[in-house]
Amino acid sequence: MAQLRGVGIGLGVAQGPVARMAAPLPAPDDTPSAIGVDEERVRVQEALAAVARELEKRGEQAGGAAQEVLEAQAMMAEDPTLTDEVDSSLAQGKTAERAVHEAFASFRAQLEAVGGYLGERAADLDDVAQRVIARLQGVAAPGVPEPGHPFVLVAKDLAPADTALLDLDQVLALVTTEGGPTSHTAILAREKGIVAVVGVAGAADLADDETVIVDAAAGTVTTEPSQEELTRAENRANARAAAAGAPLTDGALADGTPVPLLANLGNPAGAAEAVALGAEGVGLFRTEFLFLSASSAPTVEQQRVSYSELLAAFAGKKVVVRVLDAGADKPLPFLNDAHEENPALGLRGLRALRASEDILREQLTALAEADQLTKKVGSGADLWVMAPMVSTVDEADYFTALAREYGIRTAGVMIEVPSSALLAEHIFAHADFASIGTNDLTQYTLAADRLLGSVAGYQDPWHPAVLRLIREVGAAGARTGKPVGICGEAAADPLLAVVLVGLGATSLSMAPTALADVRATLLTHSLDDAKRVAEAALAATDAATAREAAQTASAS
Amino acid sequence: MSEITRTVRIGSSHGLHARPAKLFAQAAKDAGIPITIAKDAGAPVNAASILGVISLGVEHGDYVTLTADGDGAEAALDTLAELLTTDHDAA
Numbered sequence: 001m002a003q004l005r006g007v008g009i010g011l012g013v014a015q016g017p018v019a020r021m022a023a024p025l026p027a028p029d030d031t032p033s034a035i036g037v038d039e040e041r042v043r044v045q046e047a048l049a050a051v052a053r054e055l056e057k058r059g060e061q062a063g064g065a066a067q068e069v070l071e072a073q074a075m076m077a078e079d080p081t082l083t084d085e086v087d088s089s090l091a092q093g094k095t096a097e098r099a100v101h102e103a104f105a106s107f108r109a110q111l112e113a114v115g116g117y118l119g120e121r122a123a124d125l126d127d128v129a130q131r132v133i134a135r136l137q138g139v140a141a142p143g144v145p146e147p148g149h150p151f152v153l154v155a156k157d158l159a160p161a162d163t164a165l166l167d168l169d170q171v172l173a174l175v176t177t178e179g180g181p182t183s184h185t186a187i188l189a190r191e192k193g194i195v196a197v198v199g200v201a202g203a204a205d206l207a208d209d210e211t212v213i214v215d216a217a218a219g220t221v222t223t224e225p226s227q228e229e230l231t232r233a234e235n236r237a238n239a240r241a242a243a244a245g246a247p248l249t250d251g252a253l254a255d256g257t258p259v260p261l262l263a264n265l266g267n268p269a270g271a272a273e274a275v276a277l278g279a280e281g282v283g284l285f286r287t288e289f290l291f292l293s294a295s296s297a298p299t300v301e302q303q304r305v306s307y308s309e310l311l312a313a314f315a316g317k318k319v320v321v322r323v324l325d326a327g328a329d330k331p332l333p334f335l336n337d338a339h340e341e342n343p344a345l346g347l348r349g350l351r352a353l354r355a356s357e358d359i360l361r362e363q364l365t366a367l368a369e370a371d372q373l374t375k376k377v378g379s380g381a382d383l384w385v386m387a388p389m390v391s392t393v394d395e396a397d398y399f400t401a402l403a404r405e406y407g408i409r410t411a412g413v414m415i416e417v418p419s420s421a422l423l424a425e426h427i428f429a430h431a432d433f434a435s436i437g438t439n440d441l442t443q444y445t446l447a448a449d450r451l452l453g454s455v456a457g458y459q460d461p462w463h464p465a466v467l468r469l470i471r472e473v474g475a476a477g478a479r480t481g482k483p484v485g486i487c488g489e490a491a492a493d494p495l496l497a498v499v500l501v502g503l504g505a506t507s508l509s510m511a512p513t514a515l516a517d518v519r520a521t522l523l524t525h526s527l528d529d530a531k532r533v534a535e536a537a538l539a540a541t542d543a544a545t546a547r548e549a550a551q552t553a554s555a556s
Numbered sequence: 557m558s559e560i561t562r563t564v565r566i567g568s569s570h571g572l573h574a575r576p577a578k579l580f581a582q583a584a585k586d587a588g589i590p591i592t593i594a595k596d597a598g599a600p601v602n603a604a605s606i607l608g609v610i611s612l613g614v615e616h617g618d619y620v621t622l623t624a625d626g627d628g629a630e631a632a633l634d635t636l637a638e639l640l641t642t643d644h645d646a647a
Contacts, residue, residue: 068575068578071578072578072606075578079607080604081608082605111611
């Protein structure tokens with residue numbers, strides 16, 4: 001056996017055969033054909049037809065909107081203009097592979113030149129080209145594998161387009177060679193409760209069908225496991241499945257100290273699942289979904305309907321709504337369409353809203369109206385509203401005053417920037433509460449763009465510098481008697497959740513699928529334990545040793 | 557039989573992209589006679605070519621000219637013109 005190391009997502013363990021997501025094929029060499037024009041033409045026709053039939057078949061299986069896309073792709077493969085181009089390349093003595101590559105590339109360039117919506121179709125075209133070339137070369141087509149049995153997916157990193165095609169029922173575990181704990185893969189794994197270890201550089205050498213154990217709790221992938229190891233992993237997986245059925249008690253420590261466990265939601269549609277998994281409310285409701293697909297801002301009325309649906313789903317419970325957080329990874333044309341060299345440091349979050357105050361005022365209006373409406377019919381929730389990316393005391397004052405002007409009773413801020421963490425006590429002079437966004441706080445503390453794969457290694461909320469900033473906020477909250485919530489990915493890591501409580505967090509909000517593991521882990525630590533584990537992590541010099549120190553302190 | 561042409565205004569609210577482009581190219585192919593489509597005064601492309609049709613970048617409200625030659629050209633253009641003036645994205 002050998003152990004490969006990465007960053008585990010959650011506490012799960014799984015085992016099974018590897019299926020690799022093949023990397024994109026390189027452009028075929030431009031060498032003269034050795035078999036002649038006629039032979040090459042036969043090869044091309046066979047490959048184009050076979051790919052078209054396969055895409056049509058996949059379309060029939062998929063149905064719905066996916067079928068439309070796959071059928072359009074099948075038509076691209078047999079497009080008459082394309083085959084004309086291929087034929088003329090073949091006539092110049094090129095190979096089938098090269099002719100196909102060049103013909104698709106020329107259409108791709110045309111589509112990209114038109115831009116916008118058509119530019120997106122370029123990806124469909126690439127996919128068809130890769131399938132045809134793979135068929136000509138007799139290799140596996142790039143993209144999500146379909147081995148026909150459950151598998152451990154090994155990939156460089158997953159793009160949203162890949163995961164849309166992924167049949168999650170077949171995926172036993174995810175292993176990526178790149179990407180950190182906030183990568184798209186990690187977020188997907190947390191949302192869907194899939195066992196995952198990300199950033200496993202050594203996984204690049206795993207072969208198809210080889211059996212591995214993926215242990216998210218330890219952050220390891222075990223190759224050539226012994227029978228004993230396989231049995232142990234299976235027992236653990238079974239025990240964990242049993243624990244998931246444990247009673248849905250309110251979040252609390254071993255000594256009874258309550259730590260409300262809340263859900264991160266991006267859409268009112270997720271409310272039922274969150275309640276079923278024992279969420280005691282919503283700690284972060286992202287309102288971007290209302291805006292991201294729109295070319296103009298939604299109306300007050302559209303917003304009010306959505307917010308009312310959310311509040312009614314959590315009647316009598318706490319619901320923390322974050323006003324629009326645009327910019328950086330989620331640009332909105334009507335809010336800020338200026339090109340920025342460093343969007344993470346640019347006009348984003350509350351800064352962008354302050355520059356387009358109408359949008360903020362409309363959102364506060366809709367929230368206050370939804371609050372009143374739901375209360376009137378007896379399905380009201382305890383509505384808290386907060387602003388994203390607050391970096392100065394003045395911004396905290398500005399936002400909370402504006403929110404109260406609209407009748408929002410509990411107004412707070414997100415602490416995602418070191419400046420706010422360090423001045424938390426002054427911020428609490430204005431804000432009724434704070435919620436720490438650990439993903440951005442880590443990005444800004446370590447000065448590492450969380451969207452950039454080359455610096456993904458820095459994006460680890462266990463870093464003691466991040467923990468020290470959280471301690472500042474926790475202490476300020478305790479001195480002023482204000483609640484301090486956590487709503488980043490960090491709260492979903494069970495041991496880190498213990499550390500966060502030890503640092504002064506009074507509630508934890510996470511993807512609903514993470515609630516069971518965090519609930520179980522909190523129940524095994526008292527408040528004194530949590531403080532001791534937090535001290536051990538704070539004393540470390542980097543993220544890895546902080547994690548180890550906490551593990552040791554937690555076990556003693 | 558001589559060549560016939562027809563100029564129509566695009567009714568689809570998202571122009572002649574993805575789904576409408578596919579429906580159109582499929583119908584042109586099924587017609588079984590040579591048909592071309594041109595945007596404004598631009599160069600005509602094979603109407604049965606989804607890539608050709610998409611790369612025209614036709615938007616809602618644009619005018620396109622269809623040209624057909626052969627048996628049933630009149631009926632084929634009727635069908636295609638109707639497809640182009642219908643808003644397929646309305647549903």
